[in-house]
Amino acid sequence: MTLPLADVGEDPSFDPATGERTGGVAHSTPEEVARVLDLAERAAPRLSAASPVARETWVAAAADAVLAASAELVDLARAETGLGPDRLEGELARMAASARFYAAAAVEGSYLGVSRDDLPGGSSLVRWNIPVGVVAVFGASNFPFGFGIFGHDVASALAAGCPVVVKAHPAHPRLSVRLGAIVRGALRDASAPDGCFDVVVGFDSGLRLVDSPVVRAVAFTGSQRGGMALVERAARRGVPVFAEMGTVNPVLVTPAAASDRGAIARGFVDSFTLGAGQFCTKPGLILVPAGHGFVDSIAEAVSRVQAAPLLTAAIAAAYEGGVSQLVAASEGAPATGVTEPLPGFSAAARAIPVALDRLTPGSRLLEECFGPVALVAEYDDLESALAALDRLQPSLAASVFTGEDDADAADAIARLTGRVGRVAVNSWPTGVATTWSQQHGGPWPATSRPEATSVGAGALSRFVRPVSLQNASTDQLPAPLRPENPWKLPRRLNGRPTLPH
């Protein structure tokens, strides 16, 4: 798909709680984008050569600066997203903590994959990972901090040694620009390489990033349509796009778990309406054993959910349209949350009953509907529920609720493992911890890169590639391979893993 480049305009800013326009941010000019990319390209070798410890000081300085500006940034985010201050304060704090985590993971150094083999005849072969170069980041509407200007993609790329250019999100352009200025200023004050981070504004600016020969990788969080358009566009010049996209995350309740009906019903509704249902890990479908009253319990819990503003007018319109399509496809009578008042872009929650045999490939029921809606399907026997799960699109996450010593659980977990990035047992999929063992990804079309994660230590690996150096003399070796191990890295020597002293 070729998208045309238009004249420079602006990204308008709206308050979702009222629906009123509150300002706007001018698009970057083509010259500005070119200058940002030129500086980023020049920063690349300096950032690549810097030790992970040096990068850690830069990232930490930016994290400190963001925390110091928390009150201002949360106010801005609230005005542009309609999300509550507690949620936003927590998200901002987690953003700063995650940035420090990525920097620490870089210092630990496993992501560099350092290896040396002594070959017969006195020669040698070494291998390590190098940063790919400039990374373009397209953040998400729904996590203005976590997947925004200094979120997981940006911090992991910087920690891995790549300059980053972020496209301001049109759902929160004023926050994007202000947060970008704070991060850029902190990096500059901490003596990070000039040009290693910047923000550009506007749809066309984003396309210029993807088309630039300077950009060597793209990270994207958003819709399937947007993600696949970028994948296709960047494929023309062999540039990887790590797109995390939306699919339906299923929840399976085994028969042995039916005794927890009340808690599961309330937990499900809390999870799918969290942040007004605007989570990529939202549970979009629950499969429950028939005859235990789950549908009624869920309907009852939904009826108490207050309406909440969605992020944009377009998302609110798509939500209402999507709900209508789901109701039509399911022929179910939806349970509805509180519908009055509905100011701004607000929307009421919905839970839609659906017969299991309607979950068939190609059905609208198998596609994500962004917002506080979920499907509820009863099953008579577990095998028919597992078969229905096999018909869904692969997804980022799934949950399984089990009983004590539940023989069905292992089978369900194993089948789901083959179709998702993460299986949560007796827990909801919406919480995503930033740790070494996190996998926030999944098979296509949940992501464009099943081998990648956008959260957790593995996130750094998206932005490096391996190289080998054969028969080099000691003084020709890069820092990760020098005999004195100046970066204190774990290294593999003749196939044997070794840890630094």
Place this chain on the structure above:
Amino acid sequence: MTLPLADVGEDPSFDPATGERTGGVAHSTPEEVARVLDLAERAAPRLSAASPVARETWVAAAADAVLAASAELVDLARAETGLGPDRLEGELARMAASARFYAAAAVEGSYLGVSRDDLPGGSSLVRWNIPVGVVAVFGASNFPFGFGIFGHDVASALAAGCPVVVKAHPAHPRLSVRLGAIVRGALRDASAPDGCFDVVVGFDSGLRLVDSPVVRAVAFTGSQRGGMALVERAARRGVPVFAEMGTVNPVLVTPAAASDRGAIARGFVDSFTLGAGQFCTKPGLILVPAGHGFVDSIAEAVSRVQAAPLLTAAIAAAYEGGVSQLVAASEGAPATGVTEPLPGFSAAARAIPVALDRLTPGSRLLEECFGPVALVAEYDDLESALAALDRLQPSLAASVFTGEDDADAADAIARLTGRVGRVAVNSWPTGVATTWSQQHGGPWPATSRPEATSVGAGALSRFVRPVSLQNASTDQLPAPLRPENPWKLPRRLNGRPTLPH
């Protein structure tokens, strides 16, 4: 690009040394391909659940069987490729050794990336890599064993736990089918899961593999055109294609290395005419300091090279056409190897002098010409040579020849590292050892996946993807994460690497 499916025919077999047709192999029918894929799909969970030690016994049995049939297989390969028996015997032995290496790398288990985090509140998060499922392999014309029916792609996929369906190569169809039967029989006799390996014949059969929902990854070795067609076709359903394609691998001789002129000239000619120049790591261009007589020395060495058969009539025709284009684009007077006799598909070696400033993007001079031809360019100052290297397409490998205490070498190595998969110092790029530290890959368009390697321990990582399991009870954990560590894997615990006892 949509390629039509034609009726079933056959792949003819030719002897390149004479040009005569010696037989043929019938294409697989659509029903046969479907049956092979169905069996492979059913084998996938069994192969995935098998321990790496079990997989090692299966792979070793196949390696033994191939070695036992060495004489027959080398004869068949010689009759279809025109390559010499010493080369083919060595390649077959290395194929068997590489298969054992991949199985041993699987047993070592780092490729499983096992990690466990204990989370606040008593929950846990574990992460490990699972096999992606059925892998389709398209081998290379030029390495009938190394990148063929039981070569690097096949053995690394089996070791990683993935069933493999290989397309027989049309340049050596009889060898493909016979080698496939031997490997299949050995796997069956060793009690490997039914359907975990098979071979299909015919262009259309290959397309059926790429289009099948059963196939989850594709490995390809060959031309840019063929590789990118598969990449594009598989992208429709999010399937990764690990394509290793052809570009020009450069050699830089620094001024300090000029005193080794004679050895370098002979070594260069030996390297670019090895296997009649039919190596993806062939050095296709050498940059030498002017005024040292390199051009004459290389021409002298080329003049003694005997003509050798190319693999197919099409390759022979493309070689002669390519040489003509290179001569026209360079306006150089080529040095030519021995031209009489030229039976079958034989071709004479060429070394073509070219002015440095003709190496510009878009020129035919920057594209691979498969066969025993290379370009020779003199430079006046090293910076102009390095600038010329920056204008080339990224490549699999590069070589740098240096003197003692050569201050220019480090800079050249660093610049080349950013553009290739492997830099060989004072050695030729044509030898590729199967070790832990090998990187046989490179930036696009040298490959479609710069993060991947098709040789070395990293080759396994192409065929797995990470998953996380959250809050699982001990009895719900998969083997790699069980407390007793039954597979004796290296594992990361709360961020800290640990080795098995």
